[in-house]
Amino acid sequence: MWKRLEDIFVVLAFLFFAGAFLPLLNPAKQAPDEKPANASIAALQKQERSRSGDPTTANPIMLAGQILVYGVVAVLLLRHRRQILFQMQHTKLLWAVVALAFISVLWSQWPGFALRRCMNMAATSAFGLYLAYRYSPRQLLRLLGWALAISIVCSILVVLLRPDLGIDSALTNNAWKGIFVQKNTLGRLMALGVLVFLFLAFDNKTHRWAYGAASLICVGMIVMAGSDTSAIAVPILLILLAMFGLARQRPFWTVFALGLFAAVGITCGLMLFADTTDFFAAIGRDSTLSGRIEIWTAVFPKIMDRPWLGYGYGTFWLGLEGQASADLWSMLRWHVAQSHNGFLDLVEELGVVGLGLFLANFIMSMRRGLLWARIERTTIGLWPLAFLSFMLLFNLTEGSILSQDHLIWVLYVATSVFVVVETDLLIPELSRAGVQRVEMFNGPQYAPVGSGGETMEIQS
DSSP, X not given: OHHHHHHHHHHHHHHHHHTTTHHHHSOSOOOOSSOOSSHHHHHHHXXXXXXXXXXXXXXXXXXXXXXXXXXXXXXXXXXXXXHHHHHHHHOHHHHHHHHHHHHGGGGOSSHHHHHHHHHHHHHHHHHHHHHHHHOOHHHHHHHHHHHHHHHHHHHHHHHHXXXXXXXXXXXXXXXXXXXXXXXHHHHHHHHHHHHHHHHHHHHOSTTHHHHHHHHHHHHHHXXXXXXXXXXXXXXXXXXXXXXXXXXXXXOHHHHHHHHHHHHHHHHHHHHHHSOHHHHHHHTTOOTTTTTHHHHHHHHHHHHHHSTTTOSOTTOSOOGGGSHHHHHHHHHHTSOOOSOSOHHHHHHHHHHHHXXXXXXXXXXXXXXXXXXXXXXXXXXXXXXXXXXXXXXHHHXXXXXXXXXXXXXXXXXXXXXXXXXXXXXHHHHHHHHHSOEEEEEETTEEEEEETTSTTOOBOOOO
């Protein structure tokens, strides 16, 4: 009974971190997070931004959700505190980034607001830490599948029954946003859904066709959301999955070098022999990637003003309340809410030091993910590499690194902690004797081959 309630809470928490149902709870219009096509649309977006109020003021709906979710997370963490502390000791690089965010309060323009955001981000990270201990990747994918299925069904129902809430404004060509605030949020979650349901389809023969159909529905939702980033990212991720499968038998760097060479060759060919204007038009973008290049160019001088430690966690993009963002709004003539690049957002807030710590942990997670994929020979063994690639791709045009109340950051923490701890504990056992993997109640455990079924728990 307790395990069932725990699983239900995790599914509901996934929906909360994904930002589901917010338009239904707070039906106020949201300004699109896209560059305005003309001055009239820019004026409309400015009005919507001005109605959102002071960004340092807490949203009562979000605050209630945070108190509820993080209260339950705190109870769960206390219940498994010994195992949680053990996992933290093995993932010091990850928690060094979190610690730096707290230290950045000292030089933040808004220290009180920055501290609140740091506490929310730490609680978000703690939930990912709990997931890494409590659930194996297979179990996590199943719970994610339930959350995604609920999102799909509810989004379709909202579009059909309340199109004023489920369909974005005419400023975005009436694209679907479903139960989410913006169309890009729906598109990003559906891209994740394509991966999740494909993994479940290959792992589960009994319900393979149902999972396959769900994956195709996610593709259709991406099309209806008009999310070009998601539409481009999905085939790239599928190609990367094939590469990771090859890397199980061949040196990883050989496969990576071939893929990189092919990508560079295709890009150079397009630049040399194709009309880039037509190319960007074909993917629904202009040559500035919907204003992203303009943002990145404008942001760079601000970064150089504070290159090493940044402006403080969560206090760079504060609209007219923040000096840096106010200057950028005036320069760009567009009320942009973020850099549309997770790595730039991280440098803005925590500087080169913060970016270096994150990249060190990310690279280590990729290496450990490959090692675990070679140990865990099932399809699920490729999930950590697939998700880390997903996060890398989407942070090139969106931001989710070290983000509070964000599903992608929750899953990153869970994935990073899982592969690092699992490989740390498993390698010494493999060096002494062959082991086989056993699925138990609390996730992955292992038993020596030929031990007569006597299990050896290495998770706790």
